[in-house]
Amino acid sequence: MGILNVTPDSFSDGGLLRDAEAAVERGLALAADGADIIDVGGESTRPGAEPVPAEEEIRRVIPVVDGLRKHSKVLISVDTTKSQVARRALDAGADIINDVSALRFDPDLAGVIAEARAGLVLMNMKGTPRTMQAAPFYEDLLAEVRGFLESRLREAVSAGIAAESVLLDPGIGFGKRLEHNLTLINRLDVFADLGRPLVLGTSRKSFIGKILNAPLQERLEGSIASAVLGVVRGAHVLRVHDVREVGRAIRVAEAIRDEEPEPDSKGHVRYVS
Numbered sequence: 001m002g003i004l005n006v007t008p009d010s011f012s013d014g015g016l017l018r019d020a021e022a023a024v025e026r027g028l029a030l031a032a033d034g035a036d037i038i039d040v041g042g043e044s045t046r047p048g049a050e051p052v053p054a055e056e057e058i059r060r061v062i063p064v065v066d067g068l069r070k071h072s073k074v075l076i077s078v079d080t081t082k083s084q085v086a087r088r089a090l091d092a093g094a095d096i097i098n099d100v101s102a103l104r105f106d107p108d109l110a111g112v113i114a115e116a117r118a119g120l121v122l123m124n125m126k127g128t129p130r131t132m133q134a135a136p137f138y139e140d141l142l143a144e145v146r147g148f149l150e151s152r153l154r155e156a157v158s159a160g161i162a163a164e165s166v167l168l169d170p171g172i173g174f175g176k177r178l179e180h181n182l183t184l185i186n187r188l189d190v191f192a193d194l195g196r197p198l199v200l201g202t203s204r205k206s207f208i209g210k211i212l213n214a215p216l217q218e219r220l221e222g223s224i225a226s227a228v229l230g231v232v233r234g235a236h237v238l239r240v241h242d243v244r245e246v247g248r249a250i251r252v253a254e255a256i257r258d259e260e261p262e263p264d265s266k267g268h269v270r271y272v273s
């Protein structure tokens with residue numbers, strides 16, 4: 001899943017139409033680099049970010065979904081928590097809603113997704129983007145995140161969304177400290193029995209910056225390392241900026257992981273993880 005930000009801070013050169021055209025070009029380049037899904041996002045979810053009105057999010061996102069749909073069959077996901085944005089995006093040909101609120105912010109979102117028979121990513125976040133990084137605390141991190149995802153999956157199914165259309169995501173960086181992020185990546189296996197594909201978003205995030213003491217532009221190696229570990233631990237979809245580089249690393253990692261193991265002299269095979 002390639003990240004396509006359409007917030008003004010990330011893209012704008014002033015003109016609305018030219019912004020949208022540049023974003024479509026960027027999305028097509030992500031697809032050419034091997035992305036199976038393009039994740040279009042018009043609302044900044046940075047810690048403390050102000051909410052964006054639905055009309056503004058629609059102005060940013062819909063022309064880009066339109067343009068991508070015209071030029072490519074790539075799966076399109078739209079990063080939104082708002083039913084009005086989702087409805088317009090799905091009408092324009094989007095396939096998946098990537099909802100960082102996991103259906104907690106807009107009571108009409110689940111119905112819109114059910115009606116369209118669209119895909120849905122349910123992500124864990126403690127609190128809201130405004131509050132999530134204020135001293136996040138967990139009694140039992142893995143049990144809490146797993147329980148959250150299980151209950152949000154039930155909520156989606158109650159609203160008429162097929163379980164088979166849902167993907168789950170532990171929400172790296174959303175109301176988590178460094179150690180929480182590392183534990184969630186390392187213990188992705190605890191989410192396997194929820195029976196749904198797992199999405200992992202580590203690309204360029206601040207936990208990498210903290211480990212490497214590196215600014216945003218110098219986090220590629222850390223992004224690749226975390227993506228590879230994530231896949232080894234069971235991630236199915238990686239939300240990334242650097243599609244070509246991460247994709248090539250994952251191909252090598254998967255070839256190694258999937259090679260037939262050579263038994264020892266007693267005929268035994270054991271992986272030490």
Ligand code: 8Y4
Nearest residue numbers: 045079121123169171172201204205206
């Ligand atoms: C540099 C670049 C530093 C990006 C921070 C960031 C996820 C997500 C985001 C995720 C799913 C972000 C919309 C935060 N993260 N959706 N969205 N999973 N499903 N920050 O992990 O990329 S936005």
